[in-house]
Amino acid sequence: MKNRTAAHPEPANSNLRFGLARWSIFTILILTYVLVYFHRMAPGVVSEFLMADFKTSGTRLGALSAIYFAVYAVMQIPSGVIADTLGTRTSIVTGNLVAGLGSILFGLATGFEMACAGRFLVGLGVSVVFISIMKNNAVWFHEKVFGMMSGLTLLIGNLGAVMAAGPLAQVLTVFAWRTVFLGIGALSLCLALAGFAMVRNSPEEMGFEPPNSYGRSAVLAPHWLTNLKEVIMSLKVWPGFWVQLGMIGSSYAFMGLWGIPFLKDVHGLSRAFAADHMTVMLLSFALGALFWGWLSDRAGRRKPFLVSGAAAYALSWVMLMYLPWTPGATGFLIFAFMGFTGAAFVITFAAAKEIVHPQLSGMGVSVVNTGCFIGTAITQPLFGYIADLTWDGAMSGGVRIYAAADYRNGFMLMLLFSILALAAAFRVRETYCRNSRG
Numbered sequence: 001m002k003n004r005t006a007a008h009p010e011p012a013n014s015n016l017r018f019g020l021a022r023w024s025i026f027t028i029l030i031l032t033y034v035l036v037y038f039h040r041m042a043p044g045v046v047s048e049f050l051m052a053d054f055k056t057s058g059t060r061l062g063a064l065s066a067i068y069f070a071v072y073a074v075m076q077i078p079s080g081v082i083a084d085t086l087g088t089r090t091s092i093v094t095g096n097l098v099a100g101l102g103s104i105l106f107g108l109a110t111g112f113e114m115a116c117a118g119r120f121l122v123g124l125g126v127s128v129v130f131i132s133i134m135k136n137n138a139v140w141f142h143e144k145v146f147g148m149m150s151g152l153t154l155l156i157g158n159l160g161a162v163m164a165a166g167p168l169a170q171v172l173t174v175f176a177w178r179t180v181f182l183g184i185g186a187l188s189l190c191l192a193l194a195g196f197a198m199v200r201n202s203p204e205e206m207g208f209e210p211p212n213s214y215g216r217s218a219v220l221a222p223h224w225l226t227n228l229k230e231v232i233m234s235l236k237v238w239p240g241f242w243v244q245l246g247m248i249g250s251s252y253a254f255m256g257l258w259g260i261p262f263l264k265d266v267h268g269l270s271r272a273f274a275a276d277h278m279t280v281m282l283l284s285f286a287l288g289a290l291f292w293g294w295l296s297d298r299a300g301r302r303k304p305f306l307v308s309g310a311a312a313y314a315l316s317w318v319m320l321m322y323l324p325w326t327p328g329a330t331g332f333l334i335f336a337f338m339g340f341t342g343a344a345f346v347i348t349f350a351a352a353k354e355i356v357h358p359q360l361s362g363m364g365v366s367v368v369n370t371g372c373f374i375g376t377a378i379t380q381p382l383f384g385y386i387a388d389l390t391w392d393g394a395m396s397g398g399v400r401i402y403a404a405a406d407y408r409n410g411f412m413l414m415l416l417f418s419i420l421a422l423a424a425a426f427r428v429r430e431t432y433c434r435n436s437r438g
Contacts, residue, residue, distance in 0.1 A: 018208045022140040025199050029088070029133045030156045032096055032191050035184060036126040037160030038168075039068060039103070041256040041282070045168045045275055046177040048261075052398045054112040058391070062384030065257050066377045067116055068123035073373035075127035077228070080366025082128060083135040084359065085224050087201030091132040093192050099125025100188030107181035125188070130157075131366045138353060138361040139202050142211045143435060144297065147350040151293025154346055158286030161255065162279055169275035212358070231363040236355045239427035240348035241371035243306065246421030247313055249375015250414040251342040255281055257380050258410065259335075266404045267327045280332045281339035288343030293350070296433065302351045303430040309344020310425040314418040316341055321411050345372075345421075354431035379417060383410040 043050065043065040051061055082091050102121025109115035130153075137149040171180060203210050231237060255278055263274035296305050316338035319325075325334050348368050356364035387406040394401040 015208065018203065021200075021206055021208070022203070025088075025136065025140065026133075028191065028194050028198055029092060029129070029136055030153065032092060032129050032188075032195070033133055033153065033157040034160035034163075035099070035188055035191070036129050037157045038164045038184060039099070039122050039126060039160075040252065041161040041164035041278075042168060042180075044255070044257045044260045044278065045164060045172070045271070047257065048271070048397075048399050049172075049177045050115070051400070054109075054115060055398060056112060058384035058388050058400050058402070059381060060112070060384075062257065062381035064112070064116055064119060066380040067119045068126075069252070069373045069377035069380065071120055071123035072127040073370050073377055075124065076131065076366045076370035076373065077232075077363070079128040079131040080231075080360075080363035081224055081228060083131045083362030083366075084227070088132040088136045088139075089195065089199040089201055091128040092195040092199055095125045095128040095132070096188045096192035096195060097125070100185045100192065101125075103181050103185030103188060107178040107185065109178075130369060131362050134349060134353070134365045135362040138212075138358070139210065143354075144433070146353060147293040147297040147302075147347065147433065148290070149293070150346050150349045151290035151343075154289035154293075154343070155286045158282055158289070161282045162286070165282055166272065166275045166279040169272045172271075227357070227360050228363055231356050231360055231367060234355065236429045237352055237364060237367050239424045239429070240352050240368035242424035243310065243348050243371070243421045243428065244345055244368060245371035245375035246417040246419070246424065247310060247342060247345045247375075248372040249377075249379050250317075250417040251285070251313075251338070252372070252376040253379035253383055254414065255285070255339075256376070258383050258407075261402070262407045263327065263331075265402050266407055269327055273327070277327065277331055277335050281335035284336040284339035285343045286339075288340035289346045291340075292344045293346050296347050296350065300433045301430065302347050302354075302433065303425075303428055306344055306347040306351070306428055307422070307425045309341050309347070310418070310422040312341035313338065313344065314415065314422050317411060317415040317418055321408060321415070348428065350433070351428055351431055354433065354435045355429060358435055375417065379413065383413060386410050386413060 047061060050056065050064065056064070079091065099122050102118050102125055105121060106115055106118030109118055133153050134150065137146060137153065141149050168180070200206055259278050259281070260271065260274045263269045263277055264271065292305060292309060296302055299305070316334065319334055320338065323334065325331050349365050352364040352368040353361045386409045387402045390406050390409060391400060391402055
């Protein structure tokens, strides 16, 4: 059968080629997203090597890790504009190229400043990936499964975070940390080539009928600046921003940097066993993302599940600080609970997408997603600063050793951020899983 043109599209739901095309594109995007999460969480496992090689304090280590999140946060709204104007293909190819070069530079770093430059390029490159995937999901999949697709995206993406925990700790017994980042950089460059060859911005570009059709009531302005202003000025979008700032900012800071040092310093765990606890938390986070997205889609509600998840996540910090848990079984349970409940934030993406114009889903999601990385960029170095304030000077092999009280002070910061997220969750608008602008 010959391809039909965009003027005479093939029926999307009954065409095998359509399914093959959209899942092939999704595969390229999700493999890239796996690397995004690897870069996000890896500093926690290699933290002692970074502190030793670059002779840095906890505050500076937090700043090195947070560079990724800072540039990611700054780039979120531009990423939404790029996704809505230039499309997913441009975003994913360029992002992989920049992130790949940044990872290679990080692996070759001879000093702290060079490492910061590499980390900056990595953050810049990967900053466009998630919004591109959300835009792709909104364009290539039916809106009724957007919540589930968001959860599936985070589930698979978190495999990168899982690899950056226990598996990376094992790899580091064989390969130097620099070798790992050089290899990841080369893989990013390969994915850039694959994206150029396979990714397309919409079904229409390949002659298919789009899976979603919206009414004519919502008129889109002709210029992207006007559209961006409309999204930013919409007060209904911003509660999701604050949910992510508090909920995921604290979660990523713990999973991606301070969790493993805490388990090593306070509980005397080996790096591998400490990383196993983070692996459990990350796996629970990944499964939770799929669960919360699926449950919200199935129930046709957003707000009740977001509020419940945010409340349970705040409770998890109280459990971590005050329950008499020990590493191993009870520790795994607490970290699993924290990861699973924290994943409820995924609902904010669907809620944001359903508040704005259907063609501005990239911008809507990007505004909300900015909160995640501003929150992480704040909490990672602030946690280190708080720990440094009461640090007693203990060191081992050039690495600072913090006491239980130092970490307890940092955990109070995390609890405050989680309470902020819970308060914001009550302000998120209920969309009943339908776009109100279409």
